[in-house]
């Protein structure tokens with residue numbers, strides 16, 4: 001019998017994309033809730049406890065409640081929310097992050113899907129910290145721009161629905177101005193940084209896709225690493241990974257710009273090392289709903305169930 005999978009929050013932005021992919025799979029049995037009962041706790045609990053794997057695509061509080069409804073420790077839970085990304089007893093669902101991470105995910109039944117921005121930031125920074133190129137105490141800054149689907153149904157309505165109460169005509173805006181965004185603790189922990197990074201996100205009038213950038217003054221780092229040293233560290237860290245592409249320096253040098261939608265519809269994470277030997281611009285590009293959410297959740301599901309990692313999205 002195929003493993004049963006229940007997506008709590010199937011009607012949301014992340015949940016819908018996962019459901020669309022899983023419905024096409026013959027090796028999994030997707031169990032769906034009656035839309036009219038999607039917030040009925042008893043019905044959610046019933047479906048969760050008949051499933052082999054549950055994917056939570058909910059706001060944080062609803063995700064915490066969802067976890068409490070699962071009675072068996074053997075049921076695989078993949079939480080797409082922020083609720084458990086730094087929590088004890090949860091495995092961080094970024095398989096490429098470290099050589100042992102895939103095995104840790106496979107051995108775990110409590111898997112926290114990474115945030116979209118943290119996926120880019122951790123991929124850029126963690127390998128440098130682990131290899132001693134960037135001191136853990138370095139004051140890291142993360143600049144980023146996301147499509148508006150990053151804010152879920154409410155933000156999609158804000159940008160697309162002229163009748164929405166919060167409708168906006170903004171084409172671009174910076175936000176999280178008070179430095180209280182939910183992502184820095186997650187990035188700090190999984191990059192093994194000693195301090196919270198600064199995080200300066202923006203949202204633009206495009207639905208999907210994102211760019212995450214970490215500027216680094218190489219002249220100020222111990223040992224003054226060169227751009228090629230950073231590139232070599234990233235290339236080594238992600239060697240052989242199907243979904244992470246460290247873009248060759250010659251290819252980066254041929255670019256005059258980079259737009260955020262280039263990985264849309266894929267589970268790909270692209271890493272670039274732009275800049276000079278004095279000042280590097282580390283850049284990650286991904287689809288916030290691909291490797292940033294739905295694609296990553298399906299990849300984690302596949303790993304947890306011992307299946308091929310293919311997500312139904314282009315690699």
Ligand SMILES: NC(=O)C1=CN([C@@H]2O[C@H](COP(=O)(O)OP(=O)(O)OC[C@H]3O[C@@H](n4cnc5c(N)ncnc54)[C@H](OP(=O)(O)O)[C@@H]3O)[C@@H](O)[C@H]2O)C=CC1
Nearest residue numbers: 009011012013014057058062080081149150152153288293
């Ligand atoms: N969008 C993105 O790019 C990313 C999102 N995430 C995370 O994924 C999670 C889901 O985000 P997203 O899909 O964007 O959000 P959406 O707002 O698009 O969807 C959330 C869904 O959860 C449902 N829901 C809310 N409360 C409950 C409840 N108590 N019981 C059952 N269902 C409930 C909502 O119902 P209703 O339809 O009534 O609103 C909605 O369908 C969030 O935690 C987010 O942080 C992670 C990475 C990227």
Ligand SMILES: CC(=O)N[C@@H](CCC(=O)OP(=O)(O)O)C(=O)O
Nearest residue numbers: 082115116117146147150151203
């Ligand atoms: C544009 C926008 O608002 N993006 C969201 C990030 C996406 C999200 O929901 O956060 P996770 O990736 O951690 O789940 C935000 O900044 O809160």
